[in-house]
Amino acid sequence: MTRAIILAAGRGTRLRQADAGVMPKCLLRFGGQTLLERxxxxxxxGGVDDIVLALGFRHEQVEAELDRLGWTxxxxxxxxxxxxxxSVLTVHTVAGPLAAGGDVLLMDADVLYDQRIADALLRGQGNRLLIDRDFEQGDEPVKLCLKDGVPVELRKLVAPGLAYDTIGxxxxxFRFDETAARRLAQIVAAYVAAGRAGEPHEEAVRDLLLEDGRRFAIADVTGAPWIEIDFPNDVTRAGQEILPRLQPIRMEAP
Known part of the structure; x- marks a missing residue:
């Protein structure tokens, strides 16, 4: 049994547009569908119906979208x-479902992505990371660095001198098996207890990777269209560049 946890609690303060401060980013529409519906x-x-939504800002609007969809x-x-x-605190709020057993998908809600990316995440079992080697350099992307196929870094800023042979x-x-998911829940709880609840959850995932990166498979999704929506130009790019390249979702009816 695979469970998906979708992180959709934040208010998206960097998204300076008409909808900023009005609705959660997962309710942005592209091609007539919200990101949540997609x-x-x-x-x-992919056969996953056990889904947990981690909500916060304007959560009633997300619940209204579920009502509209009639999703069952x-x-x-x-x-x-x-x-x-x-987001560390948000992951901590879903510690129960995270550690409840079985494989767990941990997913940001503000991503418009192709079916091929979902397939790479859902294929098989066990721990899995997705890497896109064709990315724009800068301080914003979270970089995944590999050495001989093993993850050695997961951060926006890579330390000078770090030894790696692949970066994306x-x-x-993220996909975690039962053991890794429970360990992540422990790491996140330690962050909160230490007053680090304000940190991005990728930092906790990074700690998990550095404990034993060899247990994580790497799926290369370079070439498959996707975009994380943080800024106004991301909304434009999502609609104009990414949406036209997406493969149709194989199953359309809830």
Whole structure:
């Protein structure tokens, strides 16, 4: 049994557009569908119906979208009332589903992506990271660095002198087996206890990788279209460049 946890609690303060401060980013529409609906359809196409939504900002709007879709089985909702802090705290709020057993998909909600990326994440079992080697350099992308196929870094800023032979952008989707998911829940709990709840959850994932990166398979999704939506130009690119390149989702009916 595979469970998907979708992180959709933040308010997207960097997205300066008409909808900023009005609705969660997972409700942005592309091609007549919200990002949330696309997530649900993509997961169903891969056989995943056990879905947890980690919500916070304007959560009632997301719940209204679920009502509109009439999606069954309805995703479970877990609220982070302190969503203004960081995604580490949001992951901590879903510690129960994270550590409940079985494989777990941990996914950012603000990503428009192709079926091929979902397939790479869902294929087989066990721990998996997605890497896109064709990415724009800069301080914004979360870089995934590999040495002999083993992850050695997961951060926006790579330390000078780090030894690696492959670098790409992390898609922001992770797959964990039962052992790794429970260990991540422990790491996140330690962050919160140490007053580090405001940090991005990738830092906790990084700690998990550095404990034993050899247990993580790497799926190269270079060439498959996707975009994480953080800034206004991302919305434009999503609609004009990414959406026309997406393959149709195989299963359209909920």
């Amino acid at each position: 997530h649900l359809r993509m997961l169903r196409a 089985p309805r995703p479970r909702i877990v609220l982070n009332d302190r969503y203004e802090l960081g 952008e992390s898609v922001g989707f």
